[in-house]
Amino acid sequence: MRMIASKWKKFKVLKQHHGVAKHIPHMQRFSSSALRDMLNRFRFVVAKPYVGSGGGGVIKIEKIGANRYLSHYRYTKKTHTSWRQLLRYLRKIRKRRRYMIQQGIDLATVKGRKVDYRVKIVKKKRSWRITAVVARLARPGLFVTNLSRGGNMMKGSQALRASFPNQVKSKKVTMTGVARTCTQLLEKRYPGIGQLGYDFGIDKSGNVWILEVNTRPH
Numbered sequence: 243m244r245m246i247a248s249k250w251k252k253f254k255v256l257k258q259h260h261g262v263a264k265h266i267p268h269m270q271r272f273s274s275s276a277l278r279d280m281l282n283r284f285r286f287v288v289a290k291p292y293v294g295s296g297g298g299g300v301i302k303i304e305k306i307g308a309n310r311y312l313s314h315y316r317y318t319k320k321t322h323t324s325w326r327q328l329l330r331y332l333r334k335i336r337k338r339r340r341y342m343i344q345q346g347i348d349l350a351t352v353k354g355r356k357v358d359y360r361v362k363i364v365k366k367k368r369s370w371r372i373t374a375v376v377a378r379l380a381r382p383g384l385f386v387t388n389l390s391r392g393g394n395m396m397k398g399s400q401a402l403r404a405s406f407p408n409q410v411k412s413k414k415v416t417m418t419g420v421a422r423t424c425t426q427l428l429e430k431r432y433p434g435i436g437q438l439g440y441d442f443g444i445d446k447s448g449n450v451w452i453l454e455v456n457t458r459p460h
Contacts, residue, residue: 243434243435243436243437244432244433244434244435244436244457245435245457245458246428246432246435246457247292247293247457248292248293249290249291249292249293249294249342249454249455250271250292250340250342252428252455252457253266253269253455255427255428255431255432256424256427256428256452256455258427259423259424259427261420261423262420262423262424262427262452265420265450265451265452266451266452267344267345267346267347267451267452267453268280268283268284268344268345269342269343269344269345270342270343271340271341271342271343272289272336272340272341272342272343274325274329276343277289277303277329277332277343278325280343280345281303281304281305281311282305283345284345284346285304285346285348286302286303286304286346287302287303287304287343287344287345287346288300288301288302288303288343288344288345288346289301289303289332289336289341289342289343289344290341290342290344291336291339291340291341291342292339292340292341292342293339293340294339299335299336299339299341300315301313301314301315301332301335302314302315302346303328303332304346306321309323309324309325310322310323311325311328313328313331313332315335344453347443347445347451347453348445348446349443349444349445349446350405350406350444350445350446350448351405352377352379352396352401352404352405353379353404354382355379355380355381355382356379356380357377357378357379357380357401357405357444358377358378358441358442358443358444358453359375359376359377359378359398359401359417359441359442359443359444360374360375360376360377360378360439360440360441360442360459361374361375361417361418361421361439361440361442362374362375362376362437362438362439362440362459363421363422363425363437363438363439363440364436364437365435365436365437370422370425372418372421372422375398375399375414375417375418376395376396376397376398377395377396377397377398377400377401377402378394378395379394379395379396379401381394398414399414402414405444406444406448409448413444413448413450416450417440417442417450420440420442420450420452421438421440424438424440424452424455425438428455435457437457437458437459438455438456438457438459439455439456439458439459440452440454440455440456441453441454441455441456
């Protein structure tokens, strides 16, 4: 079964489809100028490695004043009092890995905990079937929802009911519809894939975003 490790490559394919592109957060390849640009445009950004799973290496960064920045990595929140100090800290985490910067999405919450959704789609006897729509609640104090980082799983419809009580069906239809379209695009570009896991975030205004696509979903 084919795997595509690079997050950047998968998003590049998906961004070419107009209907899907509006669900993709703005993103750039990591560089100091790209980071500066993104922090000027968005309330916060998320830096993540091209290759990685389980929320490993993911850093939340926000500008909190003139030449003051806040980073959140694993359980550590750090205030940086200069641009150089921030870059030095990020370099230490990144090592030599290739990173991308993604527009931060202010996720809706359930009981005060950030929540996102995993839609799993599997190819069975030549046709694709959605096998799961589950919600993942971030461990209190964390911004990543991965179960490997202490997140909890709950039924997708249950979490949607808690956040958007009157839109449970429509949000589910949007996520599964986008997942099916994305799957067609990715299979055309990468024949041989047999399963995909889409991580969707819904922001507080109800907009649906694709946060990540996995070719080896758990």
